[in-house]
Amino acid sequence: YCGACSAFAYRQISPAVVQRIFILGPSHHVRLAGCALSTAVKYRTPLYDLRVDTQVYAELEAAGQFDKMNLDVDEDEHSIEMHLPFIAKIMEDYKDQFTIVPVLVGSLSPEREAAYGRIFARYLAEPQNLFVISSDFCHWGQRFRYTYYDRNWGDIYQSITRLDRMAMDIIETLNPAAFTDYLKRYANTICGRHPIGVLLQAASCLQRADMYSQRMTLKFLKYAQSSQCENMNDSSVSYAAGVLTFE
Template sequence: MRAPAVAGYFYPAEPEVLRAQVTRFLGDAGPASGPVPKAVIAPHAGYVYSGSTAALAYAALAPARDRVARVVLLGPTHRVAVDGLALPEAEELATPLGSLHAAVPTADQRAALPQIVDRADVHAQEHSLEVHLPFLQVLMPRAEVVPFAVGRARPGTVADVLERLWGGPETVIVVSSDLSHYLSYDEARRRDAQTIAAITDLRGPIDHEQACGATPVNGLLEVARRRALTARLLGACNSGDTAGDKRRVVGYAAVAFDEPEPS
């Protein structure tokens, strides 16, 4: 069991309060428009700052809630450095709402993906994946999660993992990332608009000044180009729009990636 590390800090520790808050975020996001995306980018700050933006990504996935059986979840490492993509050495991922099953790649997939490592210490205090779990528990509680804390890795290295785990309609990909950090409100809006344009145009690589989750984002951009996905912005804001002052803000965006229509 991977125990929650940031309950009561990034999101409520009381189960009923947490469920009500996530449900409210999803309701405020409104019904999805457009196709159900294969992949999304969503932020990972405290819910008071970025929960409403994260909810836009999950609302886009909501129409597929009954068919999605597996979520490949990737987020950056903030506390413990690692080479490659780390799994948590846990069978369950816990939050105040209970737990989700942590799936792992098959033996054949692992043999072909030496960039995957097992590191419980990398996950123990990491928030970039944990803050997404309550959204998944409310939206698709029966889905299993393949949780990767992404350290030092090239875009193609991350893309190769996504390719191996791509699956079909039963699998979706969630990449966890915020945008710029601690700029003034107006400067953050300018720089984040440039970053969002690069992402939606599938241009990369972006750097860690543009997005703290640049490594998994760049991997997603690489596989999106390989597979001719298209990207669309679902919404963006920064902490100055939600719960922080405007002198030093953090940027957030929700982006959907759609597979091409069958010919």
């Protein structure tokens, strides 16, 4: 379901410019209070192997804020893996000229999101770096234990759309505190809330930097749902593709 939606973001990439790709994905299988780095040196895709940037890994490890995930955890986690074929395809003509930086993101407090945002800010500022943030949007239905429904917004699927659009509008403001407040109010089941929070904190850090003058714009280009929920027994997962650009 998510591939057609993701394509709207991936088609914005200029592969000739990209030398390093950070992939921030939420942890689905292990409890993490922080972020973790892979022990792998390469990731295999159907097209070719993607090389892990060991130099950047060493820099991140030196910050003292990152755990290590073993290969079992890495192989079980889909949030990073599912982006690898897209990355391999979009970068195919430059496959020997870029590296990846996979980062597994745990259940972070707002303070830890800010701390990681400060760490990643300098990398976000470099034009040769690309950040891929892995996330679904609303997981709605009894099987997800989330059935928020405001009848004033129409049918269930329309209520879900409104709920997700609120999140997207807030994310586009690049205001991490507003996004945290939204999640506290609605508890929307956005699985990549913490990777998104880290990105917003990194962008906020750059906006506050006196020596950084580039303008940042975040825009959502596509939104989709796996199905349209019409009764309380239905379920769906929402997807959104957004792009952060620098001018």
